Amino acid sequence: MALVKPITNFGNVVTPKFGNTRSTSSKTSSTMIRMSSSTKKSSTKKAIKETLLAPRFYTTDFDEMETLFNTEINNNLNQVEFEALLQEFKTDYNQTHFVRNKEFKVAADNLQGPLRQIFVEFLERSCTAEFSGFLLYKELGRRLKKTNPVVAEIFSLMSRDEARHAGFLNKGLSDFNLALDLGFLTKARKYTFFKPKFIFYATYLSEKIGYWRYITIYRHLKANPEYQCYPIFKYFENWCQDENRHGDFFSALMKAQPQFLNDWKAKLWSRFFCLSVYVTMYLNDCQRTAFYEGIGLNTKEFDMHVIIETNRTTARIFPAVLDVENPEFKRKLDRMVEINQKLIAVGESDDIPLVKNLKRIPIVAALASELLAAYLMPPIESGSVDFAEFEPQVVY
Amino acid sequence: MAATLTQRCWAAPGVKLNPTPQTLTRNPKPKSLSLPLSANSTCSLFSFTPPPSPTFTKSSSSSSSVRTAVAAVESDQLSSAEKKPSRYYFVVANAKFMLDEEEHFQEQLFERLRLFKERNNEQDFWLVIEPKFLDKFPDITRRLGRPAVALVSTNGPWITFMKLRLDRVLSESFEAESLEQALASSPTNIEFKKPDKWVAPYPKYESEWWGPFLPPGSKEEAKV
Numbered sequence: 001m002a003l004v005k006p007i008t009n010f011g012n013v014v015t016p017k018f019g020n021t022r023s024t025s026s027k028t029s030s031t032m033i034r035m036s037s038s039t040k041k042s043s044t045k046k047a048i049k050e051t052l053l054a055p056r057f058y059t060t061d062f063d064e065m066e067t068l069f070n071t072e073i074n075n076n077l078n079q080v081e082f083e084a085l086l087q088e089f090k091t092d093y094n095q096t097h098f099v100r101n102k103e104f105k106v107a108a109d110n111l112q113g114p115l116r117q118i119f120v121e122f123l124e125r126s127c128t129a130e131f132s133g134f135l136l137y138k139e140l141g142r143r144l145k146k147t148n149p150v151v152a153e154i155f156s157l158m159s160r161d162e163a164r165h166a167g168f169l170n171k172g173l174s175d176f177n178l179a180l181d182l183g184f185l186t187k188a189r190k191y192t193f194f195k196p197k198f199i200f201y202a203t204y205l206s207e208k209i210g211y212w213r214y215i216t217i218y219r220h221l222k223a224n225p226e227y228q229c230y231p232i233f234k235y236f237e238n239w240c241q242d243e244n245r246h247g248d249f250f251s252a253l254m255k256a257q258p259q260f261l262n263d264w265k266a267k268l269w270s271r272f273f274c275l276s277v278y279v280t281m282y283l284n285d286c287q288r289t290a291f292y293e294g295i296g297l298n299t300k301e302f303d304m305h306v307i308i309e310t311n312r313t314t315a316r317i318f319p320a321v322l323d324v325e326n327p328e329f330k331r332k333l334d335r336m337v338e339i340n341q342k343l344i345a346v347g348e349s350d351d352i353p354l355v356k357n358l359k360r361i362p363i364v365a366a367l368a369s370e371l372l373a374a375y376l377m378p379p380i381e382s383g384s385v386d387f388a389e390f391e392p393q394v395v396y
Numbered sequence: 397m398a399a400t401l402t403q404r405c406w407a408a409p410g411v412k413l414n415p416t417p418q419t420l421t422r423n424p425k426p427k428s429l430s431l432p433l434s435a436n437s438t439c440s441l442f443s444f445t446p447p448p449s450p451t452f453t454k455s456s457s458s459s460s461s462v463r464t465a466v467a468a469v470e471s472d473q474l475s476s477a478e479k480k481p482s483r484y485y486f487v488v489a490n491a492k493f494m495l496d497e498e499e500h501f502q503e504q505l506f507e508r509l510r511l512f513k514e515r516n517n518e519q520d521f522w523l524v525i526e527p528k529f530l531d532k533f534p535d536i537t538r539r540l541g542r543p544a545v546a547l548v549s550t551n552g553p554w555i556t557f558m559k560l561r562l563d564r565v566l567s568e569s570f571e572a573e574s575l576e577q578a579l580a581s582s583p584t585n586i587e588f589k590k591p592d593k594w595v596a597p598y599p600k601y602e603s604e605w606w607g608p609f610l611p612p613g614s615k616e617e618a619k620v
Contacts, residue, residue, distance in 0.1 A: 084556035093511050215503070219598035241507050244500060248561050297597055305596050316563040384563050395539050396489040396566050 055129040058136050059191040060199045062143045068196060068257060070147040077256045082150045085249050089157035097238045098168045103231040108175035111229060118291045119230060120176050127169035127180050133203075133246075134162035135186060154249055161242045172232050197260045200250055201273040204317070207247035209277060209310045214240030216306055220297060227296035251317045255384060261319050262387065267379070270318035275375050278307045278324065279336060286337045287344075304330055315382035323380050332374045339367045484529075484578045485555035486548040487565040490541030491525065495606055496588040498562065502605050509608060521549035523609040528580040529570055536566050543584045545606075579611035 071077060111119055141156030166182065173179050194202060218236035221228050228234070254260050282303050285292060292299040304324075311324045323329060346359045385391050494501065505521075512519055524546045530537050537544075549555050552569065559567045572578035587603075594600060 080553075080556055081560055084553040084560070087553045088557045091511070093507055096514075211500075215500070216597060219596075223598050237503065238507065241503060244561075248557070252560055301595070302597055386563070394564075395541055396493070396564060 055125050055132060057132040057189050057191045058194055058199065058202075059139075060136070060194050060196055062139070065140060065196050066143060066147045069144055069151045069253075072147075074256075077148070078252065079150065081252045081255070082154065085245075085252055086150055086154050086157075088245060089154055089249075092157075092160075094161070094164070094238050094242060097235065098164050100168075100171055101231070104172065104175045107230045108172075114290060115229075115294045116176070118288065118294065120173065120178060121288075122291055123169050123172045123176070123232075124178075124180060127166050127173065127182075128185065130162050130166035130169060131180075131182055131185065133206075134159050134166055136199075136203075137162060151253075158246050158249065161246070165239065165242070168235070169232075172230075197257070197269070198273070200254050200257075200260060201269060201318070202277070204247055204250035204254065205273055205277045205310070205314060207243045207250065208313050209281065209306060210243040211240045211247065212306045212309045212313070214243065216302060216309075217295065217297070220302075221295065224296050227294075229295065233295070247313075251384075254317060255386065258387065261317070261383065267320035270314075270320045271322055271375060271379050274311065274314065274318070274322045274324075275371065278310075278322070279333065279371065279374070281306070282333045283337060283340050286340075300330075300334075315380065317384050319381070319383045319387075320379045321382050322374070323377055326377065329374065329377065332370055332377075336367060336370050336374075339363055339370065343367070481571040481573050482550055482578070483552070483569055483571050484548050484550060485552045485567070485569040486524075486527075486529075486546045487555055487559050487562060487567045488527075488530070488536065488540065488544055488546040489562070489565040491543045491545045491586055492541070492588060493564060494523070494545040494547070494562075495586065496603075499601055501562065502601055504558075504561070505606075505609055520551055521547065521554070521609070522579055522611045523606050524548055524579050524581050524611060525586060526582040526584040528582060529572070529578065532570060533568055536568060539566070543586060545586075548579060575611070581611070 067073060069077065071079070108119075137155045137159035141152050141154075141159055144152035144155065170180055170182065214236040217233055218240070221233050260266055282300075285299050285303050289299040292302055307324050311321050315321045343360065343363050346356055346363065349356065349359075351359065385394055388394065505523075508521065509519070511517075526543050527546045527548070530540070530544065530546070547555070547558060555567060555569075559565060570578075591600075
């Protein structure tokens, strides 16, 4: 999974049925906390404000997952597709890719002032997001071993990728004399529960949007090397191919469970997940424009490009997607950014909690109504050609 | 707007997916070179860093089975040298889709080429412009925008994976006596109109990127 883990619990805004985050634990950012589990975890943990938009850790209903992919119960699993994916993951394109060099430390030392802090936060969030993918996939790999060894092995190989990514980012943090204590993170962070079908929608989008973010940054920096201020971006091209493949696997998982793709509920959920992922990214990134400007990108243009491309990719599997190329969609996003800024301003004011909460009510209502309006914009019917009723008439 | 995208996504019933569609935003500025090769070419000389933590790595188990897969392919090719027909798998779609619109496809092919070189594997995948083997597949050609481009490989599972990735492609397989026969193509000019609106914060990939993937000896005829 990639730079952001863009899932929020906006669920309770749009539809109450959606799994709420069970807690808002504090994101532990650790100064000089080593990740080895043996050393004592001491030292200055500065709590970073946990918001709706922070990267999350997920857990799911593993028993249901076992049933869904049990080859004995479910005969129409497309094992050929899974075997093909397994071969692709075993190929291990990036086995020797994540090797650091001396440029890292030098570049980190040259990053000073506000940009330095922003970079640290970027590495930290990205590392957390990748690591959360590692934990989830690792557990799925373990749990599905008996009922579907092929699917289980793919999950394990994906957790291999995520571990590599997280480890590489954590090494990056060491250039700034920091390290995330991942063992501690595993235990201390609260997990968000998603039913399997929501895991599929969410992680599919997360992987594909991750691909588009990484490749866009990579290609932009390739064309504008003067902004290449930290060598990690040079690794993004190969790196993000992993994300893209992970997304493909979730495509196959969903195709193996057509009930998650072929009815009106699936369409509503598809739109819902698209919206929450896109909005989360947009609001997140608009709070961190300094980072994107620091590498020479216009934050909103970057995000819109990523959203449009992710949406086009997603249209190959989700039964419905949002009409993000309609200019009205971006206008709505921009209004949400303004509202979100007001919300943040209230939080940072000196009012007593009760007053803050009262002040929040109309702002949250405004945000909810924008979200709902965006959700209700006429969608675009989409999906894999493998499921299209009129497939025989399609001209390729 | 919605209608156009739908059409793009679906090539809606009865609508022919025109090889030069009304693309919305994927459109280049003036050409500029940006082949996605070796971002890390300078990186591997330094000390190899072992995977991040012993608690979460398990990459070693994977390589052996790759070799098996590759070995199988190689023996496949050997047998073709002995005039035993080999099976070729392919996905096919119109050239615009394969070579111009799907930029991740190019990244994948270069990634695979890089890997094959690193591991000294013989290339077993090619892009064939207007392949002659399509004549054997009237059910496919009936539904195909022209000119057409096929991705052909002796590695069947990989083509299955590529079908999953690309989705808007048709997939089949055939047997051929030799590589030359399998990859024969009709001379065709491939030229794409430059998109008039390009909003990505980077230049489009250079046209002609597909050169390294054309069958040996076919580069001349494929030239524009």
